[in-house]
Amino acid sequence: DQQVKQNSPSLSVQEGRISILNCDYTNSMFDYFLWYKKYPAEGPTFLISISSIKDKNEDGRFTVFLNKSAKHLSLHIVPSQPGDSAVYFCAAGNQGGKLIFGQGTELSVKP
Amino acid sequence: GAGVSQSPSNKVTEKGKDVELRCDPISGHTALYWYRQSLGQxxxxxxxxQGNSAPDKSGLPSDRFSAERTGGSVSTLTIQRTQQEDSAVYLCASSLVGTSGGPAYNEQFFGPGTRLTVL
Structure with a gap:
């Protein structure tokens, strides 16, 4: 039972354009959602998060949108840069507990 | 460095052997987590x-897996009688669990992982 799903295993975007990564979840009880970025041979690093009581959170080039009725969140990166090329994981959880991760989307930003 | 550290970075073992993986969390972090990432997953x-509470072991795939956290700091994940399907990157994370104010974003800080290969 996959509670958090990232249905696109990969995404290729031109430098300077917008990257949109999508994530769907099934458990309406999640308190918050996070996006992590992972480079090869490194652990995931935190990127941005959003509480279940909000619908948008922005941090520089990164914006996360949450649509609770659709149980869907997305990460927008604009403008995309080659250094953004990595695997992006969305995760969901409740305060102080384990995170449930999606399968990841590999983003490739081409110069 | 002040980040989460894990050792060894790579471990190759033979099927049936026991292995121990170590995690040093960020000092002062009360919560510690173990995850694994299998190829393509x-x-x-x-x-x-979490602190002195009983650990949440709900994700352990079999009774060959166990973990300890001594003194509220360092943790060891032990896999007994390893199988080839245990091959994965084992990741440790730690976090400060917020207790006041608005929603506490459980940002978990990850170590670099231990790549386990069972031959």
Whole structure:
């Protein structure tokens, strides 16, 4: 039972354009959602998060949108840069507990 | 460095042997988590320690897996009688669990992982 799903295993975007990564979840009880970025041979690093009581959170080039009725969140990166090329994981959880991760989307930003 | 550290970075073992993986969390972090990432898969939760509470072991795939956290700091994940399907990157994370104010974003800080290969 996959509670958090990232249905696109990969995404290729031109430098300077917008990257949109999508994530769907099934458990309406999640308190918050996070996006992590992972480079090869490194652990995931935190990127941005959003509480279940909000619908948008922005941090520089990164914006996360949450649509609770659709149980869907997305990460927008604009403008995309080659250094953004990595695997992006969305995760969901409740305060102080384990995170449930999606399968990841590999983003490739081409110069 | 002040980040989460894990050792060894790579471990190759033979099927049937026991292995121990170590995690040093960020000092002062009360929560510690173990995950694993198998080839082509997402991160799979294994076990979670929070302070002095009983650990959440709901993600451990079999009774060959166990973990300890001594003195509220360092943790060891032990896999007994390893099998080839245990081959994965084992990731440790730690976090400060917020207790006041608005929603506490459980940002978990990950170590670099231990790549386990069972031959």
């Amino acid at each position: 997402g991160l799979e939760f294994l076990i979670y320690f």
